Amino acid sequence: MLEVTELACLRGDRMLFADVALTVQAGELVRIAGPNGVGKTSLLRLLCGLAQPEHGQVSWKGQRLERTRERFHREALYLGHAAALNDLLTPLENLRFAAACHGLGVDAGRCELALERIGLGPQRDLPAKVLSQGQRRRVGLARLYLSENVPLWVLDEPFTALDVAAVRDLADWLDAHCAHGGMVVMTTHQDVPFATPMRTFDLAESAC
Amino acid sequence: MLSVFLEVLRRDLLLAWRNRADVLVTLAFFTIVACLFPFGVGAEPNLLRTIAPGVLWVAALLATLLSLHRLFAQDHTDGVLEQLLLSPEPPVLWVLAKVLAHWLTTAVPLIVAAPALALLFDMTQSATMVLVLSLLLGTPILSLLGGVGAALTLGLRGGGMLLALLVLPLFVPILIFGAGAVDADLAGTGAAAHLMLLGGGSLAALALAPWASAAALRIAVE
Numbered sequence: 024m025l026e027v028t029e030l031a032c033l034r035g036d037r038m039l040f041a042d043v044a045l046t047v048q049a050g051e052l053v054r055i056a057g058p059n060g061v062g063k064t065s066l067l068r069l070l071c072g073l074a075q076p077e078h079g080q081v082s083w084k085g086q087r088l089e090r091t092r093e094r095f096h097r098e099a100l101y102l103g104h105a106a107a108l109n110d111l112l113t114p115l116e117n118l119r120f121a122a123a124c125h126g127l128g129v130d131a132g133r134c135e136l137a138l139e140r141i142g143l144g145p146q147r148d149l150p151a152k153v154l155s156q157g158q159r160r161r162v163g164l165a166r167l168y169l170s171e172n173v174p175l176w177v178l179d180e181p182f183t184a185l186d187v188a189a190v191r192d193l194a195d196w197l198d199a200h201c202a203h204g205g206m207v208v209m210t211t212h213q214d215v216p217f218a219t220p221m222r223t224f225d226l227a228e229s230a231c
Numbered sequence: 232m233l234s235v236f237l238e239v240l241r242r243d244l245l246l247a248w249r250n251r252a253d254v255l256v257t258l259a260f261f262t263i264v265a266c267l268f269p270f271g272v273g274a275e276p277n278l279l280r281t282i283a284p285g286v287l288w289v290a291a292l293l294a295t296l297l298s299l300h301r302l303f304a305q306d307h308t309d310g311v312l313e314q315l316l317l318s319p320e321p322p323v324l325w326v327l328a329k330v331l332a333h334w335l336t337t338a339v340p341l342i343v344a345a346p347a348l349a350l351l352f353d354m355t356q357s358a359t360m361v362l363v364l365s366l367l368l369g370t371p372i373l374s375l376l377g378g379v380g381a382a383l384t385l386g387l388r389g390g391g392m393l394l395a396l397l398v399l400p401l402f403v404p405i406l407i408f409g410a411g412a413v414d415a416d417l418a419g420t421g422a423a424a425h426l427m428l429l430g431g432g433s434l435a436a437l438a439l440a441p442w443a444s445a446a447a448l449r450i451a452v453e
Contacts, residue, residue, distance in 0.1 A: 073313060074453045096319040105310025111249040112242070123238040124318045124325070 024048050025070065025175060025206065029079035032065050038231040039065055041078070045224055049174070049204045052197065052219045054211060057226035063210040064104065064179055066226060070208060071101040071177050083175075097126060099175040106163040110152035114143055114162040117151060122169050129169050137168035142189065157184040167196060176200065178209035190215060235320040236328045243332030253301065258340045261294035265348045276353050283352035284362060284413030288406050291341050291366060292373065296398065298337045299377040300384075300391045302329060303448065307385050313452055322445035330378045330441065338370035358413050361422045365412040368429040369405050375433075375440035376401050382447035405432065 024047060031041040039062035047053050055063045068074045070081060072088050072095065081088045083095045108117045118134045138147045141161045146154060151162065164181060176197075182190050194215050197207050201219040247254055268286045269279060306312045315325055345366055349359040380398035384390040412425035 071317060073316065093319050096317050099317075101313070101317055103310055103313055105308075105313070107310040107314045109242075109246065109305065109309055109311065111246055116242075116245075120238060120242050121314060124235055124315055124320075126235070126319045 024084065025208070026082045026085075027070065027079070028082075030066075030069060030076050030081065031078035032062055032069060032074075033077040034062070034065060038077070040226060040229040041231050043079070043226070043229045047175075047206045047208055049206060050201050050219075052201050052207045052209075052217060052221045054209060054221050054223045055226055056210075056223050057230070061226050061230050063226055067101070067177050067179050067208065067210065068103075071099055072096070073101070098173060099177060100125070100166065100170050100173045101177045101179075102163050102166065102181060103179045106159045108151045108159055108162055111150060113148050113150060114138055114154070114158075114165070115147040117162055118165050118169075121163075121166055125166075125170075125173075127169055127173075133169060134165075137165045138162075140168050141165045141192075157186060157189070160184045161189065164193060167193075167200075171200065171203070171205075174205050176205065176207045176209075178207065180210055180212070182211050182213045182215060233324075235318060236324045239315075239325040239328035240332050243329055244335065247332065247336040253298065254336050254340060257294050257298045257337050258344060260297055261290050261341050262344060262348065264290040264293060266351070269351070279352045280354060280417075283349065283354050284358070284410040284417075285406075286352070287345060287348060287362060288366075288369075288410045291338075291345070291370065292399075292402050292406060294341055295337055295370065295373045295377060296395055298333070299381050299398070300394055302333050302378055302381040303385050303451075304381075304390075307451065312448060316449060316452055322448065323441045326378065326382075326441045326444045326448070330374050330444070333378070334371055334374040338366070338374060342366045342370065354413075355417070358416050361416040361426075362413050364426055365409045365422070365429060368426055368433055369409040371433045372405050372429070372436045373402060375436040379440050379443045379447060382444040382451060385448070385451040405429070408432075 027043060027045040030043040032039045055066060057063055069076050072092065083091055088095055107121060115134055115138060118138060119131060122129050122134060135147060138144060141164055143158060143161055146158060151159065160183065167176065181193060185193065194217055198218045201207060265287055268282065272278060272282065303312060316322060342363060345363055346359050349362055377398050380394050384394045384397065387393060408425045408428050412422040415425055416422040
């Protein structure tokens, strides 16, 4: 489980939030809510160890993040604002590279299946620069279909630029992940129907 | 553990191939800079023979510098760097793979082109051999140290200029020993000492620079 205590985040000279405490148990779906600029993305980046907190600590399965970095990175997946695509590579090449870097050890066949599942089957061999915003987003999200054994998913606005059918399919997949004991922490401004009871953590209450 | 290294190396080489105009620009820059000198200083063969090692080394250094800012910039804007930092493998591995890919795609073409330019300056055969050897041993230091500079200036406004100011002074010893190796060979004292120093420098940079780059990248992404 993921545990956050007394977390504070400094951005430039401004304290974004302080004293954030949050615990995510297996099977939970947590939505970080709050208006723009309150520090939702900063919080997610702190959660996955991309940034260092000004104060407080993040622990994973009872160990501080700095101590268990390698294991944590194996057991957590972060999808940020940027789709992490290179324009000169095809979606298939991008996905295979992302999966290999994450140590997922999946073959080309599984990557092709994941791309088909997310609706990019016909585009898998086109360079990423010809894809639309929504399609670029989907290439990044295709990693979710390879990561069912990665317990913690940290998703920053996963539903942006997706069409209605894709949103529903992704919501189902997040539900399935939680049903299998996974954890999802995400931000979204959209109302997405989840079967899993969603816990909303309002970051505005901790804002400084 | 090796798989991340190989994946990153393969990807960067593939990207260099798809973007091969960049590689050619670096090579063309090297050739043109070297060719400008005879126009400037006159075509006196003895003079050209004397300045050739220094000219070719400075040209190689500037050509490397020209391509350095590309090392991490694209991955930084795309968000690939974040994902690499979240990889369970140590960052040193993939930093090394990226630097190796940079060396293979910029320094190796320069080293291959150097003998042809040496001919232009009427360098002797043994001096050309030493020049190629000194480039082979010295350019890895340029890529490795340059990688640290590129990581430190990542995402800064005017990063390219700052990168030049940051790494060019660090390249001075490499220039001295690289060009010095050829001079020593021409003077008949033997280039072994210079070449060994360059080799030693390469090994030291190989041992230390990737760690510094990885630390700087972590800060840049934060």
